[in-house]
Amino acid sequence: MDDQKIAPLNYFLHSYGPASMPTMYLGWVFVAVLVAIFLVVALLLLWAVLHKRSALYPPTIRREAQGMQCIYIGTGITTCILFAMAIYMLVTLNAVAKPTGAPVLTLTVTGYDWWWKVEYEDDDPSRRFVTANEIHIPVGRPLLIKLKSADVIHAFWVPVLAGKTQTIPGLTNRQWLQADVEGSYRGECTQFCGVQHAHMGLEIVAQKEDEFRSWQDAQRKEATISIDVMAGQKIFLDQCAGCHTVRGTEAVGAHAPDLTHLQSRRLIAGGLLTNTPDHLTQWITHAQQLKPGARMPSMVLTAAEIGALSAFLSTLN
Ligand code: HEC
Ligand SMILES: [Cu+2]
Structure with missing residues (x-):
């Protein structure tokens, strides 16, 4: 998470791939x-x-x-x-x-108010996995992104990598992408989609092939929950599992970011906050103050519950 490179020239009117x-x-x-x-x-x-x-x-x-x-x-x-x-x-x-060659990877990215669900496809169903907002890709290889929407029209745009494509309810649009320089690229929703449209960011992380492979292998794994954080897991199952999934637990909520590998992500809440323990607590207790209108309530928890929950969340890496 910390050693992630930010592409040095992430500017307007620059390009880092053949699609742009x-x-x-x-x-x-x-x-x-x-x-x-x-x-x-x-x-x-x-x-x-x-x-x-x-x-x-x-x-x-x-x-x-x-x-x-x-x-x-x-x-x-x-x-x-x-x-x-x-x-x-x-x-x-x-x-x-058209892409420079056959895509090496197919992703389905679904726009939600106000975050992105990211599904990595594979012919072998056991190798598919889901994540949110942060998309890792192998550097220098073309990939295909299928774009969907769960609610209203959004638009997927990573300006230095490719043009924008709308996500339209009931339709699957397609877009190809390739990053020729290692690093992390900022993307945005570019179709006004409601009050928090401005906080619907995403990040593309282009990595060397082997780094990308190990990231993928880690993402495929289910969460391993240690006995020490069972109290936190119980609170999570009671309060959060209706919306969130943590693979490997009974939490299978489908309308919020998958949190199985929450700690592997640099940012949370559509790029609003950096992913630090402090920000996580603030987000959980004050989501509506930080991102008014977001589809997550500000959760009312005691200090002890927050402590246990934070311990549980800190193991989701
Ligand atoms: C009513 C559904 C709902 C409940 C209940 C809920 N969440 Fe969320 N949560 C969401 C949604 C939707 C988002 C995405 C918000 C956004 O970015 O706009 C989110 C985002 C998050 C994120 C940021 C994830 C990321 O990668 O951006 C964390 C962490 C999180 N929730 C933790 C929790 C915890 C812990 C609980 C229980 C105490 C909880 N949530 C309860 C719906 C919910
Ligand atoms: Cu939008």
Whole structure:
């Protein structure tokens, strides 16, 4: 969790993968062309202001014909530029439409108010697993993401890796993605989906193949609950299991983030808080103050219950 790298250049108008690289160049080229056009027009305007037509030289037929000629040339140039830009845009759309090769991984990502459920698919059902908000991927390999929604329309967007795709109730949309640089990339919901839309973040963590494999193996495991935290587990089963799952226990709630490997995640609550013991306690007791409207109530617990529950949650790694 702590040694996770943050990609150094996680900026606007940068790209770290082939699903977004062509679009990034398109953006830069369009900005350059538009700035150039702006400068040319501004200069021509300035020239016109400075060379005002003198009243001593009334318009002649020859001058008017010259004026018309200028308009034809200007329209011609504009049309050519617009056509060139349209063609470049179509070429770019085509370039990002298909993955660089067969996807090595298929994920189903489902948007919920206001978090993301992430399912790693596998032909062997025993190798499938579920997590939330933090998506690990092998660096340099294409993957396929199936996008669904559990409630309203959301949109999945990791700007430096790929364009945005909507998640629509009842539909499965598809999007491919590839990160060519190791690191952690921020994503957002980009379709207004209710009060906490701004706190529906996600993180993509691109890792070396072997690191990714061991992360996957760890995620597949069920939680191992030690006898010391049984009191906390009991509170969890009473208070939290209606919504949350911890694989390996009787908690199988389906409409909240899977907490089996909660401690492996860097952030909680859609990127609102870093995952520290302190923040976890605050979140559990004050979810509605921290993220008003979130689909988790602020839980009313005694200090002893919070202590036992925190001990239980701290073992979910
Ligand atoms: C009514 C359903 C419900 C109950 C009961 C509930 N939760 Fe939640 N919980 C949620 C939802 C929904 C979220 C996601 C909220 C968000 O990010 O908007 C969540 C998020 C969390 C998270 C953050 C997970 C992450 O990775 O982002 C933790 C930790 C958590 N709950 C712990 C608990 C504990 C512990 C209890 C019991 C004391 C509990 N919850 C009870 C619905 C519930
Ligand atoms: Cu949203």
